[in-house]
Every structure is written in C-alpha cells, then in structure tokens.
Amino acid sequence: MKPGRRVDQLATALVLTVSLATSQALSSEPISIRAGTLLDGRGGTQEDVVVVVEGSRIADISATAASSTTYDLSELTLLPGLIEGHQHIGSYFSGSDMFGSDDSPEKRMSHALENAYVSLMGGVTTLQSVGAQSDLEVRDAIERGVLPGSRILTSAGIIYDGTPDEVRQRIRDLKTIGADLVKIVISGLLRDGGERTNTDEFIQAACEESKTLGLRSLVHAHNPPETRTAILAGCTQIEHGGFLTDEIFELMVEHGTYFGPNVGVLQQNYIENRDRFLALGFTDQHFARMNAVVPQILEMFKRALEHENLKIVLTADAVAGSHGRSADELIARVEKGGQHPMDAIISGTSLAAQAIGMQDSIGTLEPGKEADIIGVKGNPIEDITALSRVVFVMKGGRVYKYDP
Numbered sequence: 001m002k003p004g005r006r007v008d009q010l011a012t013a014l015v016l017t018v019s020l021a022t023s024q025a026l027s028s029e030p031i032s033i034r035a036g037t038l039l040d041g042r043g044g045t046q047e048d049v050v051v052v053v054e055g056s057r058i059a060d061i062s063a064t065a066a067s068s069t070t071y072d073l074s075e076l077t078l079l080p081g082l083i084e085g086h087q088h089i090g091s092y093f094s095g096s097d098m099f100g101s102d103d104s105p106e107k108r109m110s111h112a113l114e115n116a117y118v119s120l121m122g123g124v125t126t127l128q129s130v131g132a133q134s135d136l137e138v139r140d141a142i143e144r145g146v147l148p149g150s151r152i153l154t155s156a157g158i159i160y161d162g163t164p165d166e167v168r169q170r171i172r173d174l175k176t177i178g179a180d181l182v183k184i185v186i187s188g189l190l191r192d193g194g195e196r197t198n199t200d201e202f203i204q205a206a207c208e209e210s211k212t213l214g215l216r217s218l219v220h221a222h223n224p225p226e227t228r229t230a231i232l233a234g235c236t237q238i239e240h241g242g243f244l245t246d247e248i249f250e251l252m253v254e255h256g257t258y259f260g261p262n263v264g265v266l267q268q269n270y271i272e273n274r275d276r277f278l279a280l281g282f283t284d285q286h287f288a289r290m291n292a293v294v295p296q297i298l299e300m301f302k303r304a305l306e307h308e309n310l311k312i313v314l315t316a317d318a319v320a321g322s323h324g325r326s327a328d329e330l331i332a333r334v335e336k337g338g339q340h341p342m343d344a345i346i347s348g349t350s351l352a353a354q355a356i357g358m359q360d361s362i363g364t365l366e367p368g369k370e371a372d373i374i375g376v377k378g379n380p381i382e383d384i385t386a387l388s389r390v391v392f393v394m395k396g397g398r399v400y401k402y403d404p
C-alpha cells in the first residue's frame with residue numbers, strides 16, 4: 001500500500017469518527033431523512049417521504065421535497081425502532097453461570113452495557129429487562145445520554161416465592177428502588193419441565209399488589225391453571241406460555257392481557273450454544289427437553305394467532321448469546337409460525353409500546369413522537385428477513401448507526 005493512500009484512509013476514518021460523534025450530539029438544526037418506504041408501526045405504508053426530526057422528536061412526515069436531505073435512505077425501509085418486551089440485559093457467558101454470579105460487579109456491568117449496545121445496533125431502541133437490581137444502574141447510565149444503548153425499563157428483580165405478605169412487601173420495596181414493572185414467576189423453566197411453582201394465594205397477592213401500586217406485571221407462566229389465576233387477578237402480561245390452550249388465549253383477549261411467546265430465539269440459542277451452556281451446568285436432559293418443546297411452542301403460537309384480538313408482543317427473552325436478535329424472533333414468527341409480516345412489525349412497535357405503557361411517546365412514526373427510527377435493507381413486508389439488515393438507527397433524534 002502506498003503511504004499516501006494510507007494517509008487518505010486515516011483521514012477518512014477520522015472524518016467518519018468526527019461525523020459520528022457530531023451526529024450523536026443532539027442536533028440543533030432539523031435533520032431530514034428521505035425514506036424509500038416508511039412503515040408507520042400501525043399498519044400504514046408510505047412511499048417516498050421525508051421525515052423531519054427536530055430535537056428528539058419527529059416534526060413532520062411529508063412527500064419528498066426537491067431539496068437535499070441530511071440522510072438519503074431512499075433505498076431503505078424506515079420503521080419505528082423495535083421495542084423488546086423481555087430481555088435479561090445482564091446475562092452473558094461467565095465462568096460460572098449466565099449471570100456472572102462469581103464475577104465482580106464491574107465486570108457484570110461492562111457486559112450489561114455491551115448488551116445494551118448490541119441490542120441498539122440490532123434495531124431495538126427500547127427494551128424491558130426482567131430483571132435484576134443492577135439493571136437500574138444500566139438503565140440510568142444509558143439515560144444520561146453518553147453511552148449508546150437501548151432505552152431500558154426494568155423490573156429490578158424477580159419474584160419467585162414468599163408468603164402473600166412477603167410478596168406484597170417485596171413489590172413495594174422494588175417500587176421504592178425504582179422498578180418500572182414487576183416480574184413474577186409461577187411456573188418452572190421448560191428445560192426443567194415447566195411445572196407450576198406457586199399457589200393461587202401467591203399469584204393473587206403479586207398481581208393485586210402490582211395493580212394497587214400502578215405497576216405492570218409480567219408473569220413467567222406455562223400451564224393453564226396458574227396462568228388463568230394470574231389473568232383473573234389482573235396481571236398484565238403472560239410470558240412464554242408453553243402449554244397454553246385456546247381457552248386461556250380467549251381469557252387473555254377478554255381481559256386485554258398481553259402475551260409474549262418465544263418462538264424463534266430463546267430455546268434455539270441454548271441449542272445452538274449447547275457446549276457453552278453445558279459448561280454452565282446445563283445437562284443432556286435439559287437439551288432433550290428443549291429440543292422436544294421447540295415444535296410444541298410453534299404449534300402453540302399458531303393456535304394463539306387464530307385468536308384475532310390477542311395482543312401478542314415481541315419478546316425474544318434474550319440471555320447470554322442472543323442479545324441483538326429480537327428481529328430473529330419476528331422473522332421466525334412470520335416464516336415458521338405464519339404470522340402476517342405487518343402484524344409481526346406492529347407487535348414489535350405500536351403494540352409493544354402500548355404493552356409497556358409508552359404509546360404516547362414511542363412505537364409509531366408520526367409527528368410528535370420520539371424520533372426512534374430504524375432503516376433496514378429491503379422491505380420487511382415482502383421479505384421479513386430485511387429486519388435483520390438494520391443499517392440505520394436513530395434513538396431520540398440521535399443517529400447511532402449509519403452503515404448503508
């Protein structure tokens with residue numbers, strides 16, 4: 001290589017670095033983005049439009065103007081940033097388990113921040129981590145606006161057991177330290193058989209206390225009996241639902257309960273990383289069970305889709321190995337489960353925003369909303385795999401990725 005060319009490359013790299021740093025500062029000038037196709041997150045599609053962003057918000061969306069734009073994404077499809085309803089931001093492959101239990105707090109924090117970055121680069125502009133107390137620091141660090149990462153909500157812990165009084169107290173304590181929602185476990189893990197783990201009294205105390213405090217409640221559940229109790233007691237979202245039936249899906253429709261199944265990433269990630277999880281204490285029996293439930297979950301999901309008003313939302317349940325793969329969950333739901341691509345996108349945008357109570361600020365592309373915008377190569381309505389080709393990411397009016 002000639003020295004001159006090397007200098008050119010260095011200069012180019014420097015300019016790119018400077019321009020990226022500049023773009024991450026909130027622009028005082030409006031930013032205009034030309035979109036080839038725009039999906040508004042509510043089922044609408046527009047062609048050839050310009051999105052104008054002022055500060056952190058979308059100011060206008062209108063037909064293409066002749067004047068030049070800040071970002072010409074006329075080859076891309078723009079859509080609202082994805083909203084992931086179930087993630088474990090602090091999970092990674094450590095020496096002992098997938099939560100770094102034997103590692104220093106500093107090491108755990110560094111992995112959590114990496115996961116928040118990887119999630120953002122994968123097109124997730126907001127995620128809900130459910131959750132550990134350390135998530136609160138990750139959430140607040142991202143919120144300070146220096147480190148790039150998805151906007152985070154967290155349950156700040158998980159309610160596994162306790163008497164009704166203990167459960168109520170624990171939920172009050174979590175609210176006091178700043179939890180955004182409550183995470184409750186009422187069935188086991190599928191790799192352990194997924195059996196019921198808690199009584200009706202436990203479930204009722206947890207759901208009712210959450211409601212009293214104005215907190216949403218996400219419930220890890222697999223079997224119809226305990227899931228029914230949670231829905232009737234006012235818990236707001238059912239997660240996983242491995243063995244749920246049509247009757248329970250109808251009950252969710254009646255009560256407006258959100259549902260977060262895991263069709264394409266959760267079990268698959270364990271199976272794909274079998275050796276790494278074996279090293280963390282997983283057994284052959286765990287893998288036998290997980291292999292067996294994959295097709296069963298797919299059948300459950302197909303049945304769920306037949307309940308037209310069931311509010312199914314994006315929940316990839318990312319742990320070690322699967323951060324940044326929320327798009328893969330939607331791709332699997334469409335390709336293997338038969339969900340309509342537009343419904344899949346709504347489930348990860350406007351409906352997901354409703355599920356986390358943020359529908360007034362995020363989840364759609366329209367004037368007044370936060371400018372959480374991603375650009376993908378291709379049109380996901382025609383080819384859902386386009387969601388895995390995220391080349392532009394803006395969160396709150398700042399560009400974090402531009403790699404067309």
Ligand SMILES: [Zn+2]
Nearest residue numbers: 086087088317
């Ligand atoms: Zn989980």
